[in-house]
Structures are given as C-alpha cells and as structure tokens.
Amino acid sequence: MIPLAASVSPAALARQLLAVLGRDGARLRRIDDYLHGQHDDPYMPPQADDEYRLLARRAVSNWMPLLVSTPAQALYVDAFRPGESGGGVPAAADSTTVEWEHWQRSRLDARQAAVYRGALTYGHSFTLTERARNGQVRTKGLSALRTAALFEDPANDETPFAALTVVTWPMGDDPGRARLWDARNEYVVRFLSLDDPDSVTVSDLRRHGASECPVTRFAASVDLEGRTVGVIEPMIALQDRINQSVFDLLLAQTYGSTKVRTVSGMAPPIQRDPETGEPVLDAAGNPVPLPINHNAKRFLFAEDPDVRFGSLDETPLQGFIDSIDMSVRHLSAVSQTPPHHLLGQIANLSAEALLAAETALSRKIAEFRVAFGESWERVFRLAAELSGNITSAGDYRGEVMWRDMESRSLAQSADALGKLREQLGIPARGLWARVPGVTQTELEDWEHKAEQDDSVGQLASALKRATPEPAARPAPVAA
Structure with missing residues (x-):
C-alpha cells in the first residue's frame, strides 16, 4: 500500500495545512484570549452607560492561567533511561547518553514548560527536532497557533506524514513564509492568505535527514476522532458564569449597598427674585428649586407636621458572594483542581485531608505524564537518528523519568x-x-x-x- 503522503504533492500538502490553520484559528484565538483575560462581556442592558461598562471590565476574574499552571508545574522531566544497556539488561537513568546530551544542548530543562503549557492551553503543541548548520541536533517548541500537522490516523499515529509552521505572517503585499516537512524533505512555503490557496508556492527542497517527519505532537487529550482538547476550552462557560456573578455583585455594591434616606410631603425651597420676591421660573414655567447641601454631617428637618422621613434598606451582598463561591467550586470539581488551590482555604486541614483533596489532580497529572512521555521518547529517537546513533534510534523501550513533585x-x-x-x-x-x-x-x-x-x-x-x-x-x- 502506498503511503498517503507519497501520493500528495508538497503544494497540495501546504494548501491543506494552511487551511487547517485557518479553520482552527478562530477557536484557538478565543482560547488564547481567555487565557490572557480578554473574556466576553457579561450581560448588561442595551442602554448601559460608561459606568456599567467600566464595572463589566472590572468584573473579569481570570481563573484560566491557574488551571494551566497547576498541572504544568508538576510536569518536569529529570532524566532519560534507555531501554537496554547490553545483554538484555535494563539500563539505569544516565545523563551521559546521547539523548540526554541532546536534551541539555537544546536547553529543554527550562523550555519544556512552554511545550506543556501550550498543550494544556490549546489541546496540543509541537516540537521540531533538526540538525543545525553546525551539525548539532536541537529540539525546540512550536506554537499551536502557528503549526499544523496531518496524520493518516490522528487518533493513534504518533508520526505525522506532514507538518507546517508559519515563520512570518503576510503583511500587506508581502507574502507570509512557512516551513513544511514531509517524511523526507523540507520546503519553504509562501502565501498571501490562509484562505487563498491559489497564492501558495513551494520551493527550496532539501533533505532534513530523518526517516520520518521531524515534528512531534504533544497532545493533552486525544479522543478516537483525533480531536484534541486542553484544560481551558471546557471551562469557558464556567468562567463566564463567574464573571457574570462578579458583575452582578459590583452592580449591587455600587448602587444598592448603602441605605437610602427618603422624605415625603416636603417641598424643596425655591429660588426667588431678590427685588420682587416672586419665584424664579424655568423655561417650562416651573419654579427653580434651590440646591440642597445634604451629606452625612447634616440633618434634615421640616416645620410641616405632615412631612414623613424614612429609609430604604441596602441590598444584601451575601447571596452574590455565595453564588461566586459556588461557581468557583464547580470550576474546581470539573477541572479536577483542588478547591484550596482556587479559594485559598487550607485552615484546619490535616495531611490526610490535603492528600484526599489532591487525589484527582494527581491522577490528572499522571495521565498527562503518560501522554507527554511518549512524545518525548519519539523526540529522543529522532535526535539519536539525526546524530547517527542507529541503536538508540530504534530503542522503543526507553522512558523519561519525571520528577516527584508530591508535597512530602x-x-x-x-x-x-x-x-x-x-x-x-x-x-x-x-x-x-x-x-x-x-x-x-x-x-x-x-x-x-x-x-x-x-x-x-x-x-x-x-x-x-x-x-x-x-x-x-x-x-x-x-x-
């Protein structure tokens, strides 16, 4: 059977990959906006004034970065253990292997966090393993906002048959530039727009040196349809609910959180002409009242016994606060984030209670480690192949060693x-x-x-x- 990539031209692959970026771009940009606090406005009346809109901006309570940071800060690769050391004996973790030297040369101790955060945010991220001009093999991360990959079976394949990443976006009449890889070669792609397939040109053919596409996908969660999902997109509805509750609290706090003093049966004093003593009338023929200087230091009194003074109670705020607290707890339960990470309430909790609260998070992190670990193992095999180490390039028994981040x-x-x-x-x-x-x-x-x-x-x-x-x-x- 002929592989799918072999029957498709590089230009057709480039057009298809750019179309994928255009199709998924709006969804990924919306996720990116929510990560950085640019949320949809809460509901407000159509005739809302500037004060309402100011309160709407202040109502944004961005919980999204915490949902990404909490599992990402527990993901840290410490070493790599090859599959065998010789004679069928399992090897020990060693930092002198070709794979780990490549890890250190690529500065992945620090840069691995960006790969995890990208995958947790958008559902997937990518790495590129390539030989530099000086002959050294390095791996770097690629953003999901700029990169797309094609799989024959996206649910089960770890190796894409083609991948593309945008280097520069089009600006005016200047075309954008992208890099395209298939199983053997690398190409330079130029385009005027993601939705203009006729403007796509492919040139600069060269061998990338690997036996398969050098781009590796890091997916936080993949279903059997090949769809990836991160930790932010499922939480957008809950985030909007929290923002709405905070907005309602700010409205009640601004307009109804203080007592309102009332008076009935008392006419305000009016302006009079100093010469004639007659009332001064406005354009509609009504008397013009004198301004009343009333504040907390002054008292109102009336000579007329029919005047009645009263007050309107303030709006209770506890219901709004309880609603926000409930929504945050729902966010905690659905995202498998311990409540004390979100609410900051850890008083009078025993070690056993804290352990029980973090059980769901630990299971979630274990799932991410399995998925990301398989991706790193492919990166190590690619690096070994590009370095000329045929033995390590075929080592499918190696595994990465994750740092123990449990609080003991x-x-x-x-x-x-x-x-x-x-x-x-x-x-x-x-x-x-x-x-x-x-x-x-x-x-x-x-x-x-x-x-x-x-x-x-x-x-x-x-x-x-x-x-x-x-x-x-x-x-x-x-x-």
Missing part, C-alpha cells in the same frame, strides 16, 4: 526509604533516585563519592594489583 517532607521520605531498605532488602543505591528533588547530576556525584569512600573495596583492589599471579603448572606428560 524530607523526614517522611527518609523514613519510608529506610523502611524499604530494612524491611524489603532493596539496595540503598537503588533508592537514591526516589529522594525528593534529587537530580541526575547529583545521583552521579553520589555514585562517584560512594566509590571514593569505599575503603574496603579500594584495599581489595590494591591487594589484588600487588599480588603476583601464581605461575601456571606445566601440564603432565604421559609416560
């Missing part, structure tokens, strides 16, 4: 590791990697120092070197 004290961890050593007989060095916060560089330093401190082993090695080998006895000769 060092004393608790040390006690648990000590029990594993004493009660189960697990070698002490095998437990070093489970120490909270330890890095691969620290593990190697510990190994080096442990070898230096092994005085018994050093003495045995010295005696073995100083003791001459016994002479071999001659073989007996048959009589």
Whole structure:
C-alpha cells in the first residue's frame, strides 16, 4: 500500500495545512484570549452607560492561567533511561547518553514548560527536532497557533506524514513564509492568505535527514476522532458564569449597598427674585428649586407636621458572594483542581485531608505524564537518528523519568526509604533516585563519592594489583 503522503504533492500538502490553520484559528484565538483575560462581556442592558461598562471590565476574574499552571508545574522531566544497556539488561537513568546530551544542548530543562503549557492551553503543541548548520541536533517548541500537522490516523499515529509552521505572517503585499516537512524533505512555503490557496508556492527542497517527519505532537487529550482538547476550552462557560456573578455583585455594591434616606410631603425651597420676591421660573414655567447641601454631617428637618422621613434598606451582598463561591467550586470539581488551590482555604486541614483533596489532580497529572512521555521518547529517537546513533534510534523501550513533585517532607521520605531498605532488602543505591528533588547530576556525584569512600573495596583492589599471579603448572606428560 502506498503511503498517503507519497501520493500528495508538497503544494497540495501546504494548501491543506494552511487551511487547517485557518479553520482552527478562530477557536484557538478565543482560547488564547481567555487565557490572557480578554473574556466576553457579561450581560448588561442595551442602554448601559460608561459606568456599567467600566464595572463589566472590572468584573473579569481570570481563573484560566491557574488551571494551566497547576498541572504544568508538576510536569518536569529529570532524566532519560534507555531501554537496554547490553545483554538484555535494563539500563539505569544516565545523563551521559546521547539523548540526554541532546536534551541539555537544546536547553529543554527550562523550555519544556512552554511545550506543556501550550498543550494544556490549546489541546496540543509541537516540537521540531533538526540538525543545525553546525551539525548539532536541537529540539525546540512550536506554537499551536502557528503549526499544523496531518496524520493518516490522528487518533493513534504518533508520526505525522506532514507538518507546517508559519515563520512570518503576510503583511500587506508581502507574502507570509512557512516551513513544511514531509517524511523526507523540507520546503519553504509562501502565501498571501490562509484562505487563498491559489497564492501558495513551494520551493527550496532539501533533505532534513530523518526517516520520518521531524515534528512531534504533544497532545493533552486525544479522543478516537483525533480531536484534541486542553484544560481551558471546557471551562469557558464556567468562567463566564463567574464573571457574570462578579458583575452582578459590583452592580449591587455600587448602587444598592448603602441605605437610602427618603422624605415625603416636603417641598424643596425655591429660588426667588431678590427685588420682587416672586419665584424664579424655568423655561417650562416651573419654579427653580434651590440646591440642597445634604451629606452625612447634616440633618434634615421640616416645620410641616405632615412631612414623613424614612429609609430604604441596602441590598444584601451575601447571596452574590455565595453564588461566586459556588461557581468557583464547580470550576474546581470539573477541572479536577483542588478547591484550596482556587479559594485559598487550607485552615484546619490535616495531611490526610490535603492528600484526599489532591487525589484527582494527581491522577490528572499522571495521565498527562503518560501522554507527554511518549512524545518525548519519539523526540529522543529522532535526535539519536539525526546524530547517527542507529541503536538508540530504534530503542522503543526507553522512558523519561519525571520528577516527584508530591508535597512530602524530607523526614517522611527518609523514613519510608529506610523502611524499604530494612524491611524489603532493596539496595540503598537503588533508592537514591526516589529522594525528593534529587537530580541526575547529583545521583552521579553520589555514585562517584560512594566509590571514593569505599575503603574496603579500594584495599581489595590494591591487594589484588600487588599480588603476583601464581605461575601456571606445566601440564603432565604421559609416560
């Protein structure tokens, strides 16, 4: 069977990928707007004045960055463990491998967070693994707002048969420029608009050096239809509900949160002509009242016994506050974010209660680690292939090592590791990697120092070197 990519021209692939960007652009930009606090306005009357619109802008309570940051801050790759070290023996995590050297050269310790945040925000992000001009292989992240990929089976394939990323957008008569990759080659694409397929041109053919498309997709969640979804888009309706509740609270607080004093049966004093004493009339023939200087320091009194003074109670605000609190709790439940992360209420909570509250978040993070880990493993295989390491390029048993980000004290961890050593007989060095916060560089330093401190082993090695080998006895000769 001929692969789909082989039967489609590069120009047709470019037009199809640009159309994908145009189709998904509005949805992704709306998600991007909500991430940065540019939300839809809450409902207000059509005749709303500037004061209403000011309150609407102040009503935006942006919870979206927290929904992205909470799981993203628990995703941190610390090391890579190859599948085998030789002879079928599983290898240990090692920072001297070709894969990890590529990781450090690409500065992915810091840049990996942007890949996760992009995938969690838009549903997917991408990385590009390529050989630079100096011959070194590097990996960098690509934004979902600029990048699209095509899969024969988007639900199950990890390797796209083509991908495109926009380098510069069109400006006036100047065309935009994009980079296109298929399974063998890279092309330069120029276009005037995403919805103008006739303006697309493809040129500058060159080999990218890999045996498959060098772009890797990082998907937060993929269904069997191949659709990706992040953590923001499902929460937009709840975010709008919170903004509406806050807007209603601000309206009630601004216009109805104070008592209103009333008076009935009293006519205000009117202006009079100082010469004639007659009332001054306005254009409609009505007397012009004198301005009343009334504030909290002054009292009103009337000589007429029929005048009645009263007051209107203020609008209770607790109902609005309870509505906001309920909506935030709904947001917490639907997004699997612990309530104390959103509400800041952690008083009188035991360690067991905190652990139970974060169980759903831990499961969510574990799901992301599985999905993103598979993508990083493909990146490592691509980097090994481009570096000429054929063995590592075909290693499908390697895995990334995620940092343990659970909130446990060092004393608790040390006690648990000590029990594993004493009660189960697990070698002490095998437990070093489970120490909270330890890095691969620290593990190697510990190994080096442990070898230096092994005085018994050093003495045995010295005696073995100083003791001459016994002479071999001659073989007996048959009589």
